[in-house]
Amino acid sequence: MTQWTVLYRKEMTEMMRNYKMIWIPIVFILLGVMQPVSSYYMPEILDTFGGLPDGTILEMPTPTGTEVLMNVLSNYGMLGVLILVLSAMGVVSAERQSGVAGMVMIRAVPYSSYILSKWAGLLTITLISLFIGYAAAWYYTGLLIETVAFERIFQSVVIYSIWLVFVVTLTLLFSTIMKGNGSVAFVSIFVVFAISTVTSILGKYMKWSPATMTEHTGQVLLSGELDSSFLLAFITTIAIIIFLLILSIQIFKHKELLE
Amino acid sequence: MALLKASDLVKRFGNANAVKGINFHIEEGRCVSLLGPNGAGKTTTLKMLSGLLEPTSGSIDFKGKKAKDLRPFIGYLPQYPAFYNWMSGKEFLVFAGQLAKLNRKEAEKRSEELLERVSLTNAKKRKIAGYSGGMKQRLGLAQALIHRPQLLILDEPVSALDPLGRREVLDMMREIKEETTILFSTHVLHDAEEISDDILIMHAGEIAISGSLESVMEAYRQPILQIEFESQAADWLKSIASYSFVSEVSIQGNKANIVLGDMVNGKQTLLKDIVDRKLPVRKFEISQTTLEDLFMKVVKA
Ligand SMILES: Nc1ncnc2c1ncn2[C@@H]1O[C@H](COP(=O)(O)OP(=O)(O)OP(=O)(O)O)[C@@H](O)[C@H]1O
Numbered sequence: 229m230t231q232w233t234v235l236y237r238k239e240m241t242e243m244m245r246n247y248k249m250i251w252i253p254i255v256f257i258l259l260g261v262m263q264p265v266s267s268y269y270m271p272e273i274l275d276t277f278g279g280l281p282d283g284t285i286l287e288m289p290t291p292t293g294t295e296v297l298m299n300v301l302s303n304y305g306m307l308g309v310l311i312l313v314l315s316a317m318g319v320v321s322a323e324r325q326s327g328v329a330g331m332v333m334i335r336a337v338p339y340s341s342y343i344l345s346k347w348a349g350l351l352t353i354t355l356i357s358l359f360i361g362y363a364a365a366w367y368y369t370g371l372l373i374e375t376v377a378f379e380r381i382f383q384s385v386v387i388y389s390i391w392l393v394f395v396v397t398l399t400l401l402f403s404t405i406m407k408g409n410g411s412v413a414f415v416s417i418f419v420v421f422a423i424s425t426v427t428s429i430l431g432k433y434m435k436w437s438p439a440t441m442t443e444h445t446g447q448v449l450l451s452g453e454l455d456s457s458f459l460l461a462f463i464t465t466i467a468i469i470i471f472l473l474i475l476s477i478q479i480f481k482h483k484e485l486l487e
Numbered sequence: 488m489a490l491l492k493a494s495d496l497v498k499r500f501g502n503a504n505a506v507k508g509i510n511f512h513i514e515e516g517r518c519v520s521l522l523g524p525n526g527a528g529k530t531t532t533l534k535m536l537s538g539l540l541e542p543t544s545g546s547i548d549f550k551g552k553k554a555k556d557l558r559p560f561i562g563y564l565p566q567y568p569a570f571y572n573w574m575s576g577k578e579f580l581v582f583a584g585q586l587a588k589l590n591r592k593e594a595e596k597r598s599e600e601l602l603e604r605v606s607l608t609n610a611k612k613r614k615i616a617g618y619s620g621g622m623k624q625r626l627g628l629a630q631a632l633i634h635r636p637q638l639l640i641l642d643e644p645v646s647a648l649d650p651l652g653r654r655e656v657l658d659m660m661r662e663i664k665e666e667t668t669i670l671f672s673t674h675v676l677h678d679a680e681e682i683s684d685d686i687l688i689m690h691a692g693e694i695a696i697s698g699s700l701e702s703v704m705e706a707y708r709q710p711i712l713q714i715e716f717e718s719q720a721a722d723w724l725k726s727i728a729s730y731s732f733v734s735e736v737s738i739q740g741n742k743a744n745i746v747l748g749d750m751v752n753g754k755q756t757l758l759k760d761i762v763d764r765k766l767p768v769r770k771f772e773i774s775q776t777t778l779e780d781l782f783m784k785v786v787k788a
C-alpha cells in the first residue's frame with residue numbers, strides 16, 4: 229500500500245469517526261428535499277399560517293421541475309458551500325497546529341502525497357454529499373411536481389460538482405497557508421463570494437471564471453444545451469484547480485511542521 | 488566509521504543564529520546525550536538531523552555518504568509528540584508503520600511487539616485522547632521504533648515526566664541502546680550521566696564540550712571539598728579565598744563547595760581553621776566535581 233493510500237484511508241476513517249461522512253450528506257439531502265416539498269405545500273402553508281383575509285385570491289404559479297432543481301442548486305451554492313468550507317477549514321491547519329502533521333512527515337512522506345490525500349478526502353465527501361443530496365431532490369421533485377429528464381440532472385450535477393471541487397480546493401490552500409481555523413473559513417468564504425460577485429457583474433469578461441460553472445449548470449438544466457463558452461471555463465477551472473494544488477504542496481513544503 | 492557526521496551545521500532564523508556552525512559525529516552503537524540549557528539550540532539541531540528542518544548551511548553525512556533524506560533511517564520522538572487523538576494507540580502505531588512502508592501484517596506484528604515493550608498492551612485499544620502524559624511519551628517512543636531505525640533521536644524524552652515515568656522511559660532507553668544508536672537531548676544531567684556513553688554540551692548555538700562521558704569527566708574532574716555548617720559561616724568562607732591553595736569557593740546557604748589546588752595541604756589547613764574557630768560544622772567531605780558542576784561552568788562562562 230502506498231503512503232498516499234494509507235493517508236487517504238486515514239482521512240476516510242477520520243470522517244467516519246467524527247460523523248462528517250454522515251451529517252454533511254444529511255444536510256445536502258435536507259437542503260435538496262426541502263425545496264420540492266416546500267414548493268408543493270406552499271399554497272397550504274400560506275393558507276394555514278398566512279393569515280390572509282378571506283377572499284384573497286392567491287396567484288401562485290406552481291414552479292416547474294427544473295426551477296425547483298435550480299433553487300436546490302442555489303441553496304447548495306450558499307449553505308452547501310458554507311458547510312463544506314467549515315468542515316474543510318481545519319484539514320491541514322488543525323494538524324499543523326496540533327503538531328501531528330510533523331509526526332506524519334517524519335516518515336519520509338512526499339509533501340504531495342500528504343496534500344493530495346487531503347484533497348482526495350475532501351473530494352470524496354463533497355461529491356458524495358452533492359450526488360446523494362441532488363438525487364434526493366430529483367426524486368422528490370419527480371414525486372411531487374414533475375419529472376425532469378435524468379440526462380439533464382446528470383449533466384447539471386457533474387458541471388456543478390466542478391464548482392464545489394474548486395471551492396474545497398481553495399479552502400485546502402488557505403488551510404495550508406494559515407493556522408487559525410476561523411481565518412481559513414473567513415478568507416475562503418470571502419474569496420468564493422468575491423469571485424461569484426465579480427463574475428456576475430463583469431460577466432462579459434469573466435467567461436473563463438470557475439464561478440460560471442453555476443451558470444452553465446442552470447443552462448443545462450433549462451435547455452439541455454451547453455453554452456459555447458463552457459469549454460473555456462472548464463479548461464481554466466481545471467487549470468486553476470491544478471495550480472492551487474501545486475501551490476498548496478509548495479507552501480506546505482516550506483512550513484515548519486513541529487514546534 | 489561514524490554513523491552520522493555533522494559538519495559546520497548552521498541554522499539561522501531571520502537574523503538570529505540558533506545553531507552556529509557545529510561539528511560532531513556519532514559512532515555506531517553509542518548512546519549520545521545532547522546537553523544544554525533552554526534555547527541552546529538542541530531541538531533545532533535534532534530537527535536538522537532528522538530532516539524536518541533544512542540547515543541554512545553545512546552538511547550531514549550518514550555512513551560516510553552525504554545524506555539526502557535521512558528520514559527512513561531515523562526514528563524521531565519530538566519534544567512535544569502529537570497524535571491523532573481519535574485513534575487508539577495500536578491504530579496509530581499501525582498507521583505509522585504503514586507510512587514507514589511496512590505492509591499491514593508486518594505493521595500489526597511490530598506494533599504488538601512495541602506495545603508490549605513500552606507496556607501499553609492493556610491500553611492499546613483505548614483512544615489516545617484518554618492517555619496520560621507518560622503513556623503518550625511511551626507511545627511516542629514506540630512510533631519512533633516502528634521501522635527499526637538505525638538511529639533513534641529523542642528530544643527531551645523524560646523532561647515532562649514524573650519520577651516514576653522518567654524511570655520507566657530511562658529503563659526502556661537502556662534496553663533499546665543495546666540494539667540501536669541513540670541520540671537524545673536533555674537538561675536533566677543526572678539522566679545523561681546515568682545512561683549515555685558520549686556527551687555533547689551545547690551552549691548558545693555552539694558545542695562547548697564533547698567526548699565520551701569518562702574522558703570528559705576525567706579531563707574536567709577536580710577534587711572539591713564540600714563543607715556543611717549548622718548555621719551560616721559566610722564570613723569565614725569569604726576569608727579563605729585569600730589562601731593560595733583555594734581556587735574557587737561557591738556558597739549556597741549553609742553549604743559550600745571549595746575547589747582546591749592542593750588537596751593534601753588545603754584540607755589540613757581548613758580543618759584546623761574550623762576547629763580553632765569552633766565553627767559549627769556538620770559535614771566535611773572530599774569529593775569530585777560532577778557533570779552538573781561542569782555544565783554550570785560552561786553555561787555561565
Ligand atoms: N522557528 C523559529 N523561529 C525563530 N527562532 C527560533 C525558531 N525555533 C527556534 N528558535 C530560536 O532558536 C534558539 C534555539 O532554540 P531550540 O528550540 O533549538 O532550543 P533548545 O535547546 O531545544 O531549548 P529547550 O531546552 O527550551 O527546548 C532559541 O533562541 C529559539 O528562540
Ligand SMILES: [Mg+2]
Pocket residue numbers: 529530531566642
Ligand atoms: Mg528543545
